[in-house]
Amino acid sequence: xxxxxxxxxxxxxxxxxxxxxxxxxxxxxxxxxxxxxxxxxxxxxxxxxxxxxxxxxxxxxxxxxxxxxxxxxxxxxxxxxxxxxxxxxxxxxxxxxxxxxxxxxxxxxxxxxxxxxxxxxxxxxxxxxxxxxxxxxxxxxxxxxxxxxxxxxxxxxxxxxxxxxxxxxxxxxxxxxxxxxxxxxxxxxxxxxxxxxxxxxxxxxxxxxxxxxxxxxxxxxxxxxxxxxxxxxxxxxxxxxxxxxxxxxxxxxxxxxxxxxxxxxxxxxxxxxxxxxxxxxxxxxxxxx
Numbered sequence: 001x002x003x004x005x006x007x008x009x010x011x012x013x014x015x016x017x018x019x020x021x022x023x024x025x026x027x028x029x030x031x032x033x034x035x036x037x038x039x040x041x042x043x044x045x046x047x048x049x050x051x052x053x054x055x056x057x058x059x060x061x062x063x064x065x066x067x068x069x070x071x072x073x074x075x076x077x078x079x080x081x082x083x084x085x086x087x088x089x090x091x092x093x094x095x096x097x098x099x100x101x102x103x104x105x106x107x108x109x110x111x112x113x114x115x116x117x118x119x120x121x122x123x124x125x126x127x128x129x130x131x132x133x134x135x136x137x138x139x140x141x142x143x144x145x146x147x148x149x150x151x152x153x154x155x156x157x158x159x160x161x162x163x164x165x166x167x168x169x170x171x172x173x174x175x176x177x178x179x180x181x182x183x184x185x186x187x188x189x190x191x192x193x194x195x196x197x198x199x200x201x202x203x204x205x206x207x208x209x210x211x212x213x214x215x216x217x218x219x220x221x222x223x224x225x226x227x228x229x230x231x232x233x234x235x236x237x238x239x240x241x242x243x244x245x246x247x248x249x250x251x252x253x254x255x256x257x258x259x260x261x262x263x264x265x266x267x268x269x270x271x272x273x274x275x276x277x278x279x280x281x282x283x284x285x286x287x288x289x
Contacts, residue, residue, distance in 0.1 A: 037075050105261045110253040121249045126235050132188040135204050136229040140175035142222040155215045162212040
């Protein structure tokens with residue numbers, strides 16, 4: 001008996017019986033009239049246009065009839081599935097319906113913003129549009145593993161030698177071997193951090209230009225550094241980033257419309273949330289407005 005209950009065929013037959021029984025209940029119509037499925041000229045044109053976009057040609061008469069038959073079959077199944085409640089508690093369908101509701105608020109795009117609106121948005125989000133500091137610098141690498149306790153003494157001696165030579169020092173011939181470049185020109189702070197680490201990039205922002213300094217620690221070890229030029233980050237003028245600001249402004253408007261739509265719909269409901277059982281063993285039920 002247990003083996004019979006585990007048979008997939010039995011499960012299939014039972015499911016079919018349930019569906020046919022449900023169909024017998026939901027399929028009845030007042031006065032014995034069947035529900036109408038109307039395939040309008042507009043629907044036929046839509047089916048034909050969709051086929052043409054996919055295959056880059058119009059469908060033949062036989063293909064069009066096949067498209068119509070497929071649409072009717074889909075409509076029959078969809079209506080019956082809805083009548084049976086098969087759409088309920090389906091995560092995929094629920095997510096799809098949510099996306100469609102959110103799409104409704106995106107149908108009407110925002111109007112063209114004025115320059116004052118764009119400048120206001122730019123100033124309110126300065127951090128997002130501010131350009132990074134940029135550095136031009138030279139570095140000489142000192143390997144802590146190779147030099148060990150001599151690192152501080154070697155760094156001081158080499159630092160004096162470099163400052164005596166100034167910007168003309170042959171940095172490639174000094175220090176320890178490394179795959180890193182010895183000279184960097186007009187590099188954004190983010191790129192410096194990517195190569196040397198955040199602490200190294202932060203120190204570059206503190207070092208006075210025109211003089212060898214160090215040692216400065218990085219993810220590789222220690223470096224003697226000469227900052228030859230540093231350009232501070234700045235907030236660009238609207239004319240320089242108009243397209244980017246307008247795109248971000250439009251996206252912010254879309255998010256705001258979605259939130260207003262949700263809050264308006266949300267206000268129609270009183271929501272209760274049943275929390276897990278409290279210490280006393282009773283379910284905590286909280287109403288949320």
